[in-house]
Amino acid sequence: MASKQGLRSKILSSKASSSTTSSSKHFPEASADDLSSPASSTARSKAKYHHSQSAPVDARKLKENVTVTVRFRPLSPREIRQGEEIAWYADGESIVRGEHNPSIAYAYDKVFGPTTTTCHVYDVAAQHVISGAMEGINGTIFAYGVTSSGKTHTMHGDQRSPGIIPLAVKDTFSIIQETPSREYLLRVSYLEIYNEVVNDLLNPAGQNLRIREDAQVYHTYLL
Numbered sequence: 001m002a003s004k005q006g007l008r009s010k011i012l013s014s015k016a017s018s019s020t021t022s023s024s025k026h027f028p029e030a031s032a033d034d035l036s037s038p039a040s041s042t043a044r045s046k047a048k049y050h051h052s053q054s055a056p057v058d059a060r061k062l063k064e065n066v067t068v069t070v071r072f073r074p075l076s077p078r079e080i081r082q083g084e085e086i087a088w089y090a091d092g093e094s095i096v097r098g099e100h101n102p103s104i105a106y107a108y109d110k111v112f113g114p115t116t117t118t119c120h121v122y123d124v125a126a127q128h129v130i131s132g133a134m135e136g137i138n139g140t141i142f143a144y145g146v147t148s149s150g151k152t153h154t155m156h157g158d159q160r161s162p163g164i165i166p167l168a169v170k171d172t173f174s175i176i177q178e179t180p181s182r183e184y185l186l187r188v189s190y191l192e193i194y195n196e197v198v199n200d201l202l203n204p205a206g207q208n209l210r211i212r213e214d215a216q217v218y219h220t221y222l223l
């Protein structure tokens with residue numbers, strides 16, 4: 001989605017966070033203009049061995065473990081009033097197609113239409129990252145999109161429709177409860193990247209954070 005507004009992202013990391021790269025696949029006939037891609041929100045995961053820190057990282061496996069998911073939100077009442085039209089739609093479960101030019105299409109790992117619930121998005125696109133994290137595999141769920149595209153709705157949600165973060169927390173504690181033989185240590189951070197700037201959403205003083213990586217222990221730090 002092209003926009004003059006800033007692109008934002010909201011992130012949920014399990015264990016140490018890892019950086020992600022886009023894995024959207026263009027169809028041959030598709031436009032090469034990535035900015036026209038309607039990435040209303042994405043969920044991605046990238047795994048890296050956590051416990052066996054001396055084990056070599058399998059680059060091919062890492063690449064395959066990044067998934068890109070697109071979620072469309074419905075037009076808002078204001079957009080309907082203003083006569084705005086849907087420009088892209090979910091054509092099946094993995095294709096996003098242009099409404100006005102159907103020959104322009106993009107393939108993603110998963111595409112959710114505007115009637116999909118957050119619970120369904122969580123089950124299909126995020127739950128495996130949480131269960132993986134509980135097994136010791138680092139994971140990141142990353143929502144990316146222009147202002148008002150639905151990142152907060154998807155990641156945070158509300159009482160009526162809990163987002164991926166509360167659903168993940170609930171799942172995490174359920175897994176802990178079901179696994180009394182194992183001891184867990186949970187750390188939580190809630191971050192926003194806005195115009196390349198990382199902000200801590202839990203600490204108003206934590207703005208414009210610097211990212212540092214410790215190559216020896218595969219940990220990422222925000223200072």
Ligand SMILES: Nc1ncnc2c1ncn2[C@@H]1O[C@H](COP(=O)(O)OP(=O)(O)OP(=O)(O)O)[C@@H](O)[C@H]1O
Nearest residue numbers: 008072073074145146147148149150151152153154
């Ligand atoms: N899937 C959805 N179904 C229904 N309403 C939605 C959906 N996604 C978003 N909305 C609504 O659209 C509006 C904008 O969504 P939201 O605030 O989540 O956007 P955002 O990407 O977090 O914006 P910002 O970058 O400004 O923080 C909100 O009123 C939200 O309730």
